[in-house]
Amino acid sequence: MASFSLNSFKDILTTKSLGREIEVFKSLSSTNDQLLKSPRLEGKVIVATAQTNGTGRNNRRWENCDESLLFSVELPLIDKKLLEPLNIVVGYSLVESISRYIEGTFLKWPNDIIINNKKTAGMVLKAMFSGDELIRVVLGVGINLSGKTGDVEVNSTITSLGDNYLKSLYPDVILASILLRLESNISRLVADDIDIKSMWKNYTACKGSNISVTVGNEKKVYREYGINKDGGLIVVDDQKALSTITIGDIGLDSSN
Secondary structure, three states, rough: OOOOOOOHHHHHHHOOOOOOOOEEEEEEEEEEHHHHOOOOOOOOOEEEEOOOOEEEEEOOOOOOOOOOEEEEEEEEOHHHHHHHHHHHHHHHHHHHHHHOOOEEEEEEEEEEEEEEOEEEEEEEEEEEEEEEEEEEEEEEEEEEEEEOOHHHHOOOOEEEOHHOOOOOOOOHHHHHHHHHHHHHHHHHHHOOOOOOOHHHHEOOOOOOOEEEEEEOOEEEEEEEEEEEEOOOEEEOOOOEEEEEEOEEEEEEEOOO
């Protein structure tokens, strides 16, 4: 895999703000932590090929593959009511970008990237407030590019872009593509010009499937029905009753 080329990235970047300020590291404790050390600068990106203490949703440890693209970006401040659909929009932006290279790239609610029923990328959105005022929105993303982790249990549920026939990996190109789509889709979200419900139908990994939903220690099985305008997952139970999931871990139900 080619290493991240800062010069190449700057040459091909076509965004207005995202990525215009960028710092690249070989290894960090956490790209999110590194970004949050500095004052807010909209569009600033921190990139690393490895991190020793990265976390995803629910403070889970991010398991690095041998080669990864790990980055955090300072997103624009938006209306607080848009934070929930923003989760779907950022996931959709990654799927759009990776789909250019690998067919069969899907989204598992709310924002895990799935190829061949295995996770290849994930993200965590961190919103910070001062009282009721939104003061920072930071997106952290981890993409497995190639190689495996040393954990057999983790290996059974993850994959990488390299495992899926994307052999010419240029992380600078991939990042520039992601940032362009992310910037465009966030602008559309703010302008109320994006239909996340329709997007979900095209890119969900669990369309028409039974899924398990785990909240705390409780696990239930539903059938995925879609999402609402705020990004909540709509499910139907075996009594054909609809409900909306706003928090929980989602998995394909192996018993079906």
